Amino acid sequence: MKKIIVSVLGHDRPGIIAAVSDVLFRTGCNIEDVSQTILQTEFAGIFIASLPDSLQIQNLHASLCEKLGPMGLSVLLREMGETGLWDAPPSDPFVITTLGPDRLGLVARITELLAGYGVNISNLKAVFRGGENPQANVMIYEIDIPATVDQHAFRESLYERGAQLGLDISLQHRDIFEAVHRI
Amino acid sequence: MLSHREVLATLEMLKNEHLDVRTVTLGISLFDCASDDPSRFIENMRTKIGRLAANLVSVCDNVGERFGIPIVNKRIAVSPIAVAACPFGPEEMVRIAGAMDRCARDVGVDFIGGFGALVEKGFTKGDRALIEAIPEALATTERVCSSVNVASTRAGINMDAVYLMGKTIKRTAEMTRDRDGIGCAKICVFANIPEDVPFMAGAYLGVGEPDSVINMGVSGPGVVKKAIDRARASNPRLDLGELSEIIKRTAFKVTKVGELIGRHVAKELEVTFGVVDLSLAPTPNVGDSVGEIFQSLGLSRIGVPGTTAALAMINDAVKKGGAFASSYVGGLSGAFIPVSEDLNIAESARLGFLSIEKLEAMTSVCSVGLDMIALAGDTSAETLSAIIADEMAIGVINKKTTAARLIPVPGKKAGEKAKFGGLLGEAAIIPVPGLDGSGGFITLGGRIPAPTQSLTN
Numbered sequence: 031m032k033k034i035i036v037s038v039l040g041h042d043r044p045g046i047i048a049a050v051s052d053v054l055f056r057t058g059c060n061i062e063d064v065s066q067t068i069l070q071t072e073f074a075g076i077f078i079a080s081l082p083d084s085l086q087i088q089n090l091h092a093s094l095c096e097k098l099g100p101m102g103l104s105v106l107l108r109e110m111g112e113t114g115l116w117d118a119p120p121s122d123p124f125v126i127t128t129l130g131p132d133r134l135g136l137v138a139r140i141t142e143l144l145a146g147y148g149v150n151i152s153n154l155k156a157v158f159r160g161g162e163n164p165q166a167n168v169m170i171y172e173i174d175i176p177a178t179v180d181q182h183a184f185r186e187s188l189y190e191r192g193a194q195l196g197l198d199i200s201l202q203h204r205d206i207f208e209a210v211h212r213i
Numbered sequence: 214m215l216s217h218r219e220v221l222a223t224l225e226m227l228k229n230e231h232l233d234v235r236t237v238t239l240g241i242s243l244f245d246c247a248s249d250d251p252s253r254f255i256e257n258m259r260t261k262i263g264r265l266a267a268n269l270v271s272v273c274d275n276v277g278e279r280f281g282i283p284i285v286n287k288r289i290a291v292s293p294i295a296v297a298a299c300p301f302g303p304e305e306m307v308r309i310a311g312a313m314d315r316c317a318r319d320v321g322v323d324f325i326g327g328f329g330a331l332v333e334k335g336f337t338k339g340d341r342a343l344i345e346a347i348p349e350a351l352a353t354t355e356r357v358c359s360s361v362n363v364a365s366t367r368a369g370i371n372m373d374a375v376y377l378m379g380k381t382i383k384r385t386a387e388m389t390r391d392r393d394g395i396g397c398a399k400i401c402v403f404a405n406i407p408e409d410v411p412f413m414a415g416a417y418l419g420v421g422e423p424d425s426v427i428n429m430g431v432s433g434p435g436v437v438k439k440a441i442d443r444a445r446a447s448n449p450r451l452d453l454g455e456l457s458e459i460i461k462r463t464a465f466k467v468t469k470v471g472e473l474i475g476r477h478v479a480k481e482l483e484v485t486f487g488v489v490d491l492s493l494a495p496t497p498n499v500g501d502s503v504g505e506i507f508q509s510l511g512l513s514r515i516g517v518p519g520t521t522a523a524l525a526m527i528n529d530a531v532k533k534g535g536a537f538a539s540s541y542v543g544g545l546s547g548a549f550i551p552v553s554e555d556l557n558i559a560e561s562a563r564l565g566f567l568s569i570e571k572l573e574a575m576t577s578v579c580s581v582g583l584d585m586i587a588l589a590g591d592t593s594a595e596t597l598s599a600i601i602a603d604e605m606a607i608g609v610i611n612k613k614t615t616a617a618r619l620i621p622v623p624g625k626k627a628g629e630k631a632k633f634g635g636l637l638g639e640a641a642i643i644p645v646p647g648l649d650g651s652g653g654f655i656t657l658g659g660r661i662p663a664p665t666q667s668l669t670n
Contacts, residue, residue, distance in 0.1 A: 122279075125215065127224050153214050170220050181279060200224060202281035204215070209469040210226070211219045 032081045033062070033110040036094065040103035042073035049101060050077060053093050058082040073103075078110065118150065121174035122181075123204035126188065128169040130197035132158040136169065143191050147184050150174045172204065227282060231435035231501050232467060234474050235494050236286040237273050238326075238411035240418035240426040240487065241265050243297040251305040254298055255312040262289065265425050265484070266320040272481045280474055288324045289317060290416035290428075295330035299339030303346040310350030310357045317356040326416035329360040331406070333368040334660070344374075347381050351396035352388035358414035364404035364605040366612045370661040375605065378402045379598030379655070382619060386590070390623035393631040397620040398553075398585060402601050404608030404615045409488050409543040415616060426487040427479040428544060431471030432494045434503045437463050437527075441509040456510065457530045464491060464534030472539045490544025491535030492580060493527070495555035497638035503548055504557025515550075515558055516566030524548060525578035545614055547580020553633060553640035554585050562586075563630075563641035569600070570646075577607045582616035587631040587642045590623040597621060599651030610664055 038050055047066065054061060059079040066075040081090070087109060094105045128140070137156060144151060153172035160166070175181060185201055192199030226232045246257035266289055273284040291297070291313070298309055310328050317325035328350060330340040347359050361378055364370040378400075386394030401415040408419020411428040418426070440463040444451055451459075472489050479486035495503045504515040510523050528547045536542055550572065552562050561567045569586065576582045582604050588597070601617045608615030622631040627644035 125220060127220055155217055157217075165221065168217070168221070170215070170217060172215060185278070200228065200281060202223075202227070203279055205473055206227075206280050206282065206470060207215050207219055207223050209473045210223045210466045211215075 031083065032087075034059070034079055034081055034087060034090070035108055035110050036077040036079065037106040038073070038075045038077075038098065038103050039106075040073055040098075040101065042068050042071055043101070046073055046101070046103065047075060049097050050075065050094070053090075053097050054079055057085055057090055057093060059085070059090070118174065119148075119176045119178065121150070121176045123152070124173050124175055124201055125204050125207060126169070126171040126173060126199065126201050128192060128197040128199045129165070130167060130195070131162060132160050132167045133196070136195055136197070139191060139195055140169065140171070143187060144171070144173060147179050148176050149179065149184070226436050226466065230433070230439045231498070232433055232470065233282060234277070234284045234429060234471055235432035236288055236411050236413075236430040237269070237284050237475065237478050238288045238290050238416050238428050238430065239266055239269050239482070239484065240290045240409070240422055240428060241292075242418055242422065242424045243292040243294070245424075247297060249300050251298075251301055251308060254301075255309060258291075258309070259312060259316055262291075262316040263319065265482075266316075266322070268482060270321040273478055276474055276477045276481065280477075282470060282474060284474065284478070286324070287322050288326065288411070288413060288416060289320070289322050290411070290418045291325065291327035292418050292420070293329045293331055294327060295337065295339040295343035296420065298343075299337055301339065301342060303342045306343050306346035307349050307353065310346065310354050313357050314354035322356070324356050324358050324413040324416075326358040326360065326413055327418060328357050329362075329417050331362045332374045333362055333365040333371050335371065336374070344377055344381055347400060348384040348388045348396065351385050351399050358399045358401075358416065360401040360403055360406060360415045360417055362403040362406040363601070364609050365663075366405060366609050367663055367667045368660075369663040370404070370602060370605045370609055372602065372655070372661055373658045375402075375602050376594070376598045376655050376658060378601060379594040382597055383594045383621060386621045386623050393587075393622045393625070393633060394590070394620045395633050395637065398618065398633055398637045400618065402605075402617045404605040405613060406616075407544050407614055409490075411490050411544055412492060412494060412549075414618065415545075422487070423485050425484045427475055427482065427484050428487040428490065429471050429475035430490045430492060430494065430544065431467050432492065433463070433467040434493045434495050434506060435500045436467055437493060437531075438502070438506045438509050441506065445509070453510075453526060457526050460527060460530035461534035464531040465538045468535040468538035468542075472541075486541070488541045488543030489535065489539045491531055491542055491546040492544065493531060493548040495549065495551065495558070496636055497554055497556055497559075499556065502555050502557040503550060504555050504561060508557075514561045514564070514566045516561045516571055520571065521574050521578055524550075524575050528579045545580040549581050549584060550575060550579060551581075551585035551618070553587060553631070553638040554636060555638070559638060559640045562643050567643070569643055573603060573607070576604060576615055577611060580614065582608070582614075582618075584616065584618050585637065585640065586619050587640045588619055588621045588645060589626050589642055590621055591626075592621045592645060593649050593652065595652035595655045596645060596649060598655045600645070602655070606661075610666060612666055
């Protein structure tokens with residue numbers, strides 16, 4: 031059985047998920063995972079579903095576009111590839127938090143460093159509203175540091191990069207946040 | 214996925230509110246080091262401490278760095294020396310203290326506890342030798358701490374031991390007179406001493422404890438104060454029930470972090486994890502004060518009427534939060550009020566808001582006792598003993614731990630300042646009323662019988 035990834039993008043409004051899932055339901059697709067997020071006024075949703083053998087991907091794409099096009103939503107659909115292109119190595123989960131004034135290149139320069147160390151980002155939330163209020167300019171990266179990376183060296187270079195960018199940066203093990211807030 | 218708010222709230226605790234792990238204390242049993250030859254005993258002890266504690270500091274630093282939470286103090290607590298080294302005389306006991314000091318220095322820890330005895334019901338030869346050795350042992354070492362348990366709810370109060378400790382404290386002060394009697398800052402006299410205290414100067418490894426164990430002391434008075442301040446700023450109408458809930462929740466978070474880190478340290482050292490001690494322990498740093506919590510609760514200063522009630526509430530809320538966070542809670546677990554070690558408490562004592570009577574009343578509802586209290590140098594051994602006896606009675610009757618860490622500062626009078634430096638801080642010397650009126654009682658000696666509270670079986 032084939033799996034597909036459906037990504038939907040557009041101005042947020044009630045009924046988007048209902049519309050997508052209605053098409054999937056009618057075409058006999060089984061939803062395995064869904065996630066959505068809203069940034070400012072914009073909606074983005076991603077679905078992973080399994081396709082019945084009788085259904086062609088092009089036909090599903092046509093049905094989705096027919097339903098979602100009039101709602102002003104864009105649809106991207108592709109077949110899910112085999113796993114193995116990148117296998118997650120054994121790693122330790124950490125959280126990077128940065129506070130500091132907005133400027134160009136903050137995300138680019140931090141993620142460049144992460145990529146250089148082979149550190150994967152599992153979740154990212156960044157908000158830049160400008161001004162001096164540190165709470166209004168925050169990046170929170172949930173990352174996985176491979177076991178082979180020298181954590182001390184990584185920490186040093188991250189803090190150095192933070193200082194160059196004028197950011198108050200911190201790197202903490204994820205367990206701390208779990209411990210403090212969850213029972 | 215973590216929420217934005219959770220991450221930022223946690224970060225605030227870590228960065229601005231002095232959330233740290235106050236101490237990781239490695240308990241090491243010395244019972245298998247026993248010998249009738251002091252050199253052999255010392256060699257066995259050095260080998261064992263060297264083996265188990267060699268990586269203590271580096272492991273703590275690494276774990277602290279990994280979690281982004283500093284482990285401020287790394288310490289060692291050993292079996293009570295009076296038991297482990299029972300056959301020896303006072304001179305050998307001093308030699309053992311010297312060897313403990315060198316062991317602590319070699320592995321890079323700032324204090325080693327356990328130069329102590331358990332004499333609530335009577336003395337062995339080793340107990341007497343050890344207590345006799347305390348003044349010289351503490352005067353000639355830097356890192357050795359001593360705790361002597363002289364009373365318990367089960368045994369009553371050994372008044373001979375109380376008097377002996379009064380005299381011992383006097384001699385210790387005299388032998389460290391050039392440093393304001395600092396030796397006495399390393400002696401705790403206890404009632405109902407817990408076997409797993411990680412905090413100095415009381416830390417030792419109890420007789421029923423494992424061969425080696427990690428006990429944690431979390432702290433966080435700054436975190437508690439800021440949590441109260443924040444809550445009151447956003448809602449000025451909060452009542453004490455609601456504020457108690459805030460303290461409880463904060464203690465929960467602090468304890469969870471402490472246990473998480475303690476378990477990692479224990480795992481890396483391949484040592485059993487023991488307990489988390491949930492005490493609020495201040496340091497002489499701004500923002501790390503227990504005294505300031507009272508001001509956040511609306512009292513003008515710690516020591517004014519209302520202080521005992523506030524302390525009872527704080528202490529209880531800390532225990533409730535901590536007990537929910539961890540199943541293995543032990544040690545003292547409550548609020549400490551060490552006068553010289555807390556800038557705010559020391560200032561209240563200097564201004565006269567905290568008398569010895571008020572401090573004593575407070576100890577009936579908090580975890581520890583008369584802690585780091587500087588007294589006039591001419592306070593007699595009998596008066597010191599009587600202050601200790603009063604404090605022990607509070608512990609014995611209330612089935613709780615109490616302790617006395619009193620410093621009669623040689624050559625100084627009430628109102629003058631004693632300076633101990635570092636974590637031990639400085640404090641104004643507070644007056645004791647009715648000086649020298651207790652000798653007739655103290656010299657009677659004997660053992661005050663165990664109270665009816667002991668008959669629980």
